[in-house]
Amino acid sequence: MAWGRRRTADALPEAVRSAGVPEGDRLLAAAQDRLTGRWVLASRTRVAVVGDDADVALSRRWLEVEAGTWDPESDVLRVTWVGEGAPTRWSFTGSGARIFTDAFRDRVQASVVLVREVDLGPGRKTRVAIRKDLATRELQEQVVPGRGNDPEDSELAAEVAVARATLRDQSGLPPLSA
Numbered sequence: 001m002a003w004g005r006r007r008t009a010d011a012l013p014e015a016v017r018s019a020g021v022p023e024g025d026r027l028l029a030a031a032q033d034r035l036t037g038r039w040v041l042a043s044r045t046r047v048a049v050v051g052d053d054a055d056v057a058l059s060r061r062w063l064e065v066e067a068g069t070w071d072p073e074s075d076v077l078r079v080t081w082v083g084e085g086a087p088t089r090w091s092f093t094g095s096g097a098r099i100f101t102d103a104f105r106d107r108v109q110a111s112v113v114l115v116r117e118v119d120l121g122p123g124r125k126t127r128v129a130i131r132k133d134l135a136t137r138e139l140q141e142q143v144v145p146g147r148g149n150d151p152e153d154s155e156l157a158a159e160v161a162v163a164r165a166t167l168r169d170q171s172g173l174p175p176l177s178a
Helices: 003-011 014-020 095-111 154-171
Strands: 027-032 039-043 046-050 056-061 065-071 076-081 088-091 112-119 125-132 139-145
Touching: 014 027, 014 039, 014 046, 014 056, 027 095, 039 095, 065 095, 076 095, 095 112, 095 125, 112 154, 125 154, 139 154
Parallel strands: none
Antiparallel strands: 027 039, 039 046, 046 056, 065 076, 076 088, 112 125, 125 139
């Protein structure tokens, strides 16, 4: 275990670890958000935000993460969630930042089974993915429309339907009923 990882894990209060890591799961990394003072935990199956009082402010499955962007200039990790507009921001410093962001990237990537981008030009994009719940191994389909998509765009809808059918077939999920 790296010195930085041990130091971060040692600083984490046991009550925070117990509240943020489900029984049977394993903590991979922890970093303290310098803006709120809360701990951000990366376990094998979830990402959680927990205060020193063991109050769980957030606990989400990795497949719910749409994207994460680390800005090393500001030490801010910006996370967007599937189906939600407002991103979450955490600010980390020290050795815990690198360890956490590496674990974050690894867990998000581990949840992605297949992905296909349907791109018909500006304002006509949708991402279709098959993601895995890392706790149950269950596969789930996600359709994430791009910004500015016209809900009445029948050509885009047809291409998305083809992508969904293809990915469902490739992953072994049952076909959609007509």
